[in-house]
Amino acid sequence: MNSIEPGLEARINEILRDPENAKTGTTTDDFSSDLQSAIDGVRNNLEGADQAATNAVIGTGSPHDVMLSLTQAELSFRMITQVRNRLLEAYREIMRMQI
Amino acid sequence: MTGILGDPLLPWLQSALDLSYKRQGLLNTNLANADTPGYVPRDLEFNDYLTQMLQSQSEGMPSGPEPTVEDRPGPETGFDGNRVNLDDEMMKMAANKLLYELVSQVSHRKMALIRYAIDEGGR
Amino acid sequence: MSLNVFRMIELAGGALNVQRTRLEVASSNLANAHTTRTADGGPYQRRDVVIRPVPPADEFGSMLSGEMEQAPHGVEVKEIVSDDAPPRMVYDPGHPDANPDGYVAFPNINSVEEMVNMITIMRSYQANLAAFSSIRDMARAAMRISSSSV
Numbered sequence: 001m002n003s004i005e006p007g008l009e010a011r012i013n014e015i016l017r018d019p020e021n022a023k024t025g026t027t028t029d030d031f032s033s034d035l036q037s038a039i040d041g042v043r044n045n046l047e048g049a050d051q052a053a054t055n056a057v058i059g060t061g062s063p064h065d066v067m068l069s070l071t072q073a074e075l076s077f078r079m080i081t082q083v084r085n086r087l088l089e090a091y092r093e094i095m096r097m098q099i
Numbered sequence: 100m101t102g103i104l105g106d107p108l109l110p111w112l113q114s115a116l117d118l119s120y121k122r123q124g125l126l127n128t129n130l131a132n133a134d135t136p137g138y139v140p141r142d143l144e145f146n147d148y149l150t151q152m153l154q155s156q157s158e159g160m161p162s163g164p165e166p167t168v169e170d171r172p173g174p175e176t177g178f179d180g181n182r183v184n185l186d187d188e189m190m191k192m193a194a195n196k197l198l199y200e201l202v203s204q205v206s207h208r209k210m211a212l213i214r215y216a217i218d219e220g221g222r
Numbered sequence: 223m224s225l226n227v228f229r230m231i232e233l234a235g236g237a238l239n240v241q242r243t244r245l246e247v248a249s250s251n252l253a254n255a256h257t258t259r260t261a262d263g264g265p266y267q268r269r270d271v272v273i274r275p276v277p278p279a280d281e282f283g284s285m286l287s288g289e290m291e292q293a294p295h296g297v298e299v300k301e302i303v304s305d306d307a308p309p310r311m312v313y314d315p316g317h318p319d320a321n322p323d324g325y326v327a328f329p330n331i332n333s334v335e336e337m338v339n340m341i342t343i344m345r346s347y348q349a350n351l352a353a354f355s356s357i358r359d360m361a362r363a364a365m366r367i368s369s370s371s372v
Contacts, residue, residue, distance in 0.1 A: 059226050059227075059228045059229070060226055061226060062116075062117070062120045062226060062227070062364070063227060063360070063361040063364035063365060064113075064116040064117075064120065064199075064203065064206070064364040064367065065117075066364075067206075067364050067365060067367035067368050068109075068112075068113055068116070068206065068367060070368055071210045071367055071368040072109070072210075074214075074368070075210065075213050075214055075217065078214065078217045078218065079217050082217055082218075082220075116364070120360070123230075123356060123357070123360065124230060126353075127230055127233055127234060127353040127356070127357070128233065128295060128296075130237070130346075130349045130350055130352075130353045131233050131234065131236065131237035131296050131297055131350060131353070132237075132275060132295075132296075132297055133237075133346045133349060133350075134240075134241075134244070134273060134297075134346055135273055135274070135275055135297055136273075138275065185345055185346065185349055188349070189349055189352060192352065192353065192356060193352075193356075196356040196359065196360055199360045199363065199364075200359065200360065200363040203360075203363035203364050203366065203367055204363065204366070206367045207366050207367045207368075207369065210367060210368065211369075211370065211371070214370070
């Protein structure tokens with residue numbers, strides 16, 4: 001079970017399947033904007049988590065708000081780390097094949 | 100708030116927790132005012148809203164109007180206008196607390212599962 | 223959502239204080255049901271506790287965020303008043319506190335009523351204790367959401 005956003009996963013698979021034709025160009029333009037919005041999403045989640053943690057100390061907000069925000073921030077951060085790892089893998093594959 | 104996680108259940112869990120938490124506040128206030136003259140107990144009904152939210156999500160439609168706080172007077176005791184029935188309020192409170200704890204547990208499992216998928220699914 | 227754990231705990235705590243005060247007054251009434259002479263002279267006067275709602279501490283903040291309706295409001299003791307019902311006159315010329323006509327003024331207290339009163343107060347007290355437990359248990363359940371164990 002893999003919960004990386006379907007669009008991203010499709011792009012990564014495209015690159016892996018046919019690395020010779022996976023040049024920088026239209027495909028990767030879409031991919032980089034997908035990646036950018038994913039990163040923005042992670043940043044929003046992290047900021048939301050900061051806010052929730054502050055709220056918890058001040059005394060506004062409910063206990064589940066804090067925990068859900070923190071956990072979602074953690075998970076989306078983990079996810080983007082995995083995406084980065086896969087990108088690195090894909091890059092190395094491509095580099096190996098160009099010998 | 101889900102963004103990259105993209106799981107449709109998470110907003111629903113958030114709503115369920117928000118609503119039952121709000122309701123618990125109302126029920127606790129009712130109990131605190133069990134003897135206040137003129138006090139009328141209040142409540143928040145959200146079962147239909149949550150059910151409909153699940154259906155709307157699968158059909159891609161927006162969910163209905165949000166639940167509102169309403170008065171729920173118990174029987175008149177004839178003394179000072181207080182309308183709180185202690186037993187009713189306590190039962191409602193116990194049931195609602197259980198709901199919150201249950202949804203919390205579900206949220207926990209969901210998060211743990213996603214975490215596992217992210218960590219292990221990368222292989 | 224400013225309906226938070228600490229406010230709810232204060233709410234329950236305030237209610238518990240109110241019920242405790244009511245209990246003290248009721249048990250004082252019960253204990254003095256037959257007190258015909260107090261330090262001030264005259265029979266014991268039955269007392270009552272008047273309670274009133276208390277708006278949440280940062281009322282202004284709640285109003286700004288439009289949550290006045292949903293902010294929990296607690297209770298407090300407004301005052302303890304003396305019941306000004308006339309004393310119960312009992313004919314007993316041999317009693318040390320009898321008046322010239324042979325009547326003794328007893329407090330206008332019905333012991334059975336006061337005992338029932340105390341039982342009701344205890345129930346309200348326990349209900350608010352349960353309210354407090356529910357807040358604590360719910361917060362704990364929420365805190366487990368982020369735990370790593372599956």
